[in-house]
Amino acid sequence: MDIIKLIGIGISGAVAAIVLKEYKPAYAVCLGIITSAVIFLLTLSEINYVFDVIGTISQKLSLDASYIKTIIRIIGIAYLSHFGSEICRDAGQNAIAQKIEFAGKVMIIAASIPILTAVLNLLIGILPT
Amino acid sequence: MGVELIFKIAAIGIVVSVLNQVLIRSGREEQAMMTTLAGLIVVLLMMLNEISYLFQTIKTIFNL
Numbered sequence: 001m002d003i004i005k006l007i008g009i010g011i012s013g014a015v016a017a018i019v020l021k022e023y024k025p026a027y028a029v030c031l032g033i034i035t036s037a038v039i040f041l042l043t044l045s046e047i048n049y050v051f052d053v054i055g056t057i058s059q060k061l062s063l064d065a066s067y068i069k070t071i072i073r074i075i076g077i078a079y080l081s082h083f084g085s086e087i088c089r090d091a092g093q094n095a096i097a098q099k100i101e102f103a104g105k106v107m108i109i110a111a112s113i114p115i116l117t118a119v120l121n122l123l124i125g126i127l128p129t
Numbered sequence: 130m131g132v133e134l135i136f137k138i139a140a141i142g143i144v145v146s147v148l149n150q151v152l153i154r155s156g157r158e159e160q161a162m163m164t165t166l167a168g169l170i171v172v173l174l175m176m177l178n179e180i181s182y183l184f185q186t187i188k189t190i191f192n193l
Contacts, residue, residue, distance in 0.1 A: 009132055016139035020146075024165065027142035030172050034138055037183045038131035047190060069192065076191025080184075 006039055013038075029091045036083065070115055077107050131179055138172050145169075 013035030021028035051072060058068045081104025088097040145168030152161035187193070 009135070013135050016135065020139060020142040023146035023149075024142055024169075026169055027138065027145075027172060030169075030176055031135065031138055031142070034131070034176055034179060035135055037179050038135060041131060041183060041186065044186060044190075051190065072191055073193055076187060076193050079191075080187060080193075 006042060009042070010035060010039055029087070032090045033087050036087070040083075067115060070111060074108050074111050077104055077111060080104070081107070134175065134179060138175065141168055141172055 013031060017028040017031040017035070020031060054068065054072075058065065081100055085097040085100040085104070088094075088100060145165055148164050148168075149161045152158070152164060
């Protein structure tokens with residue numbers, strides 16, 4: 001799916017949302033959600049392609065698969081929390097958007113704990129005791 | 130896959146707002162409110178499938 005088509009979809013969604021915002025703001029928010037969802041779903045094949053390549057490269061370099069998996073998980077959490085918080089900001093709810101971003105950060109830290117412990121163990125092992 | 134959904138929702142929104150104005154002008158405010166709510170529910174239901182499909186896909190891709 002080339003970028004021109006995606007930009008066209010986004011702009012037409014935005015224009016439709018502006019038209020609706022004047023009469024029924026609720027529909028404009030729904031339109032915003034749907035347009036962003038459709039744009040993400042249309043870029044799905046490229047995302048799959050990139051992650052497959054990352055997977056094969058990490059296997060070739062015999063990196064630990066769990067680290068790559070954690071990185072991809074963190075990317076997913078970051079994307080989802082950004083998706084949710086921007087939609088809340090579109091709807092004018094800045095407080096809720098901040099809370100979603102805060103929750104996303106907490107989840108990311110929680111997901112990265114194993115890597116942190118691994119690094120710390122490595123450091124402790126190196127330091128001359 | 131979803132592009133026509135955008136314009137379907139925009140069409141429903143416009144139709145509901147026009148219907149709303151007609152009903153208000155003819156003095157039936159309650160029915161105008163009802164049609165707005167009904168339209169909103171229809172839009173939300175249509176959106177529900179797309180959003181659940183989106184979150185399911187994200188869950189499989191990023192193995193959350």
